């Protein structure tokens with residue numbers, strides 16, 4: 738009796754470990770890692786975010802993912818002490834090239850993997866002006882979430898970019 742109870746508890750523990758493992762391993766089905774960098778810029782009229790996302794893998798795999806419907810969601814936030822508000826609705830980028838020839842705003846592949854150079858602009862003083870008091874600078878960061886054609890996802894946050902946007 739005592740022995741069988743012990744075995745049962747070991748078996749249950751085993752199930753617990755298996756479940757925990759499958760949870761932590763699932764996002765890695767994208768079979769790669771992701772990194773994201775933010776650089777804010779300003780022209781005479783606009784404040785913009787350059788979000789560079791990279792997923793290292795072979796060119797063959799990268800093109801395969803893109804051809805099979807992979808996408809990257811970019812969501813930007815205002816960094817604040819108590820609550821980081823989302824600045825505008827999430828932007829979604831996929832392998833569809835914009836009509837003008839540029840490397841911006843779509844997923845492309847090379848020998849280093851998948852790349853996205855997202856350029857997101859708003860008028861100065863609009864969405865990127867996350868701290869509205871004139872003497873209060875803005876602190877922006879973004880999250881990049883990769884979702885492959887099978888729905889597996891992996892995400893990364895950028896650095897925080899500071900300025901008056």
Ligand SMILES: [Ca+2]
Nearest residue numbers: 816817868876
């Ligand atoms: Ca802030």
Ligand SMILES: [Ca+2]
Nearest residue numbers: 868873874875
């Ligand atoms: Ca501000």
Ligand SMILES: [Ca+2]
Nearest residue numbers: 868873874875
């Ligand atoms: Ca601030």
